[in-house]
Amino acid sequence: DIQMTQSPSSVSASVGDRVTITCRASQDISRWLAWYQQKPGKAPKLLIFAASTLQSGVPSRFSGSGSGTDFTLTISSLQPEDFATYYCQQADSFPFTFGPGTKVDIK
Amino acid sequence: QVQLQESGPGLVKPSETLSLTCTVSDDSISTYYWSWVRQPPGKGLEWIGYIYNSGSTNYNPSLKSRVTMSLDTSKNQFSLKLRSVTAADTAMYYCARIGGVFGSGWSYYYGMDVWGQGTTVTVSS
Numbered sequence: 638d639i640q641m642t643q644s645p646s647s648v649s650a651s652v653g654d655r656v657t658i659t660c661r662a663s664q665d666i667s668r669w670l671a672w673y674q675q676k677p678g679k680a681p682k683l684l685i686f687a688a689s690t691l692q693s694g695v696p697s698r699f700s701g702s703g704s705g706t707d708f709t710l711t712i713s714s715l716q717p718e719d720f721a722t723y724y725c726q727q728a729d730s731f732p733f734t735f736g737p738g739t740k741v742d743i744k
Numbered sequence: 745q746v747q748l749q750e751s752g753p754g755l756v757k758p759s760e761t762l763s764l765t766c767t768v769s770d771d772s773i774s775t776y777y778w779s780w781v782r783q784p785p786g787k788g789l790e791w792i793g794y795i796y797n798s799g800s801t802n803y804n805p806s807l808k809s810r811v812t813m814s815l816d817t818s819k820n821q822f823s824l825k826l827r828s829v830t831a832a833d834t835a836m837y838y839c840a841r842i843g844g845v846f847g848s849g850w851s852y853y854y855g856m857d858v859w860g861q862g863t864t865v866t867v868s869s
Contacts (some may be wrong), residue, residue, distance in 0.1 A: 638805070649857075669852075669853065671854065671855030671856075673855070673856075678863050679861075680838055680840075680857060680859035680860065680861055681789065681856070682859070683843070683854075683855050683856060683857045686843065686854035686855045686857070687852075687854060690854075692857065718868075724787075724788065724789055724853055726791075726856075727851040728844075728854060728855050729800045731794075732791055732793075732802075732803075732804040732805065732857075733779075733791040733805075733853075735788055735789040735790070735791070735792065736788075737787075737788050738781075738788050
């Protein structure tokens with residue numbers, strides 16, 4: 638199985654801050670990486686697929702980059718509704734595997 | 745926009761079988777790959793497996809010996825059975841659609857683009 642790691646595990650930030658989350662795969666997954674946002678009590682929501690393609694309806698302040706084993710999710714200007722947990726997931730091979738998550742909370 | 749809805753018992757006894765069904769709101773069930781994902785309380789996400797059109801399946805090796813998925817296109821439903829459950833199987837269970845581009849003999853997967861709201865399953869006597 639491909640192992641996924643994320644850093645940091647949590648980040649405290651203020652509205653308007655730029656936030657960057659890193660995800661690393663244990664082997665080359667090309668660009669087959671997805672990012673999800675999950676709020677408490679809710680299902681995950683797909684934000685980005687294929688490393689950098691924004692899912693329909695997702696605000697442009699979210700962006701993704703990377704390929705191979707190293708990937709980044711950036712929120713350019715944090716909004717109140719962005720406080721949540723973010724997960725990366727590799728979609729290169731089965732079984733799909735997720736990172737452990739990064740919690741973004743209010744400073 | 746397609747919607748997914750999980751249903752099934754919220755309480756299952758240890759050693760018994762957990763059975764869940766996901767109802768798809770439109771007729772796209774024959775077109776896509778359909779997954780189950782679970783999340784233990786306070787923990788991260790675990791992909792359980794997928795089922796596709798013809799009934800082809802792929803299960804997470806960590807659960808493969810206990811999992812069966814099935815598809816009923818006439819009812820626009822797919823199902824999950826997890827046998828011999830223990831307290832470690834207590835989790836929120838989500839059904840989800842796998843987005844991507846699918847060709848004859850090849851597929852590119854984008855991730856899970858549509859999710860159900862989830863259903864809590866507790867394993868306890």
